[in-house]
Amino acid sequence: MTDAVVEVGAEEDTRSEAATGAEEDEEEMDDEDGADSIGELSISGQNEAETELQSKLDQIERDLLDIKDRRRAQELQIETIDNEALRQRLQATLEDLTREERLKQEEYDQVTDLVRNHEEEDYL
Numbered sequence: 001m002t003d004a005v006v007e008v009g010a011e012e013d014t015r016s017e018a019a020t021g022a023e024e025d026e027e028e029m030d031d032e033d034g035a036d037s038i039g040e041l042s043i044s045g046q047n048e049a050e051t052e053l054q055s056k057l058d059q060i061e062r063d064l065l066d067i068k069d070r071r072r073a074q075e076l077q078i079e080t081i082d083n084e085a086l087r088q089r090l091q092a093t094l095e096d097l098t099r100e101e102r103l104k105q106e107e108y109d110q111v112t113d114l115v116r117n118h119e120e121e122d123y124l
Contacts, residue, residue, distance in 0.1 A: 025053055046118075053115050060108045069096040 052118045081087045 050115070050118055053111060053118060057108070057111045057115060060104060060111060064101065064104045064108055065099045067097060071101055 078090045
């Protein structure tokens with residue numbers, strides 16, 4: 001009677017080992033799938049970052065063109081004004097626009113460098 005119990009116990013141990021082995025195989029497959037998913041997320045994240053940088057660059061470029069247009073219009077207006085006090089106020093506004101244009105150009109250059117560096121990383 002004890003021999004039968006031992007055999008049943010051994011049989012259960014064998015089934016447990018088989019089940020454990022199958023679970024480990026399944027976990028390994030999950031790990032591999034996870035690695036693929038992480039790689040895909042990484043690539044997706046890179047594409048998203050590139051798109052975001054490009055969108056930011058496009059917006060800065062539009063802003064910069066708008067500032068340049070306003071500066072040119074201000075310069076033309078100053079040329080036609082005879083009133084010295086008004087001319088000085090318009091000149092102060094022109095200086096502000098010139099400063100804003102310079103800052104926006106610096107921002108544009110920085111983002112352009114980021115895009116360029118990001119593209120170089122993609123090729124490596």
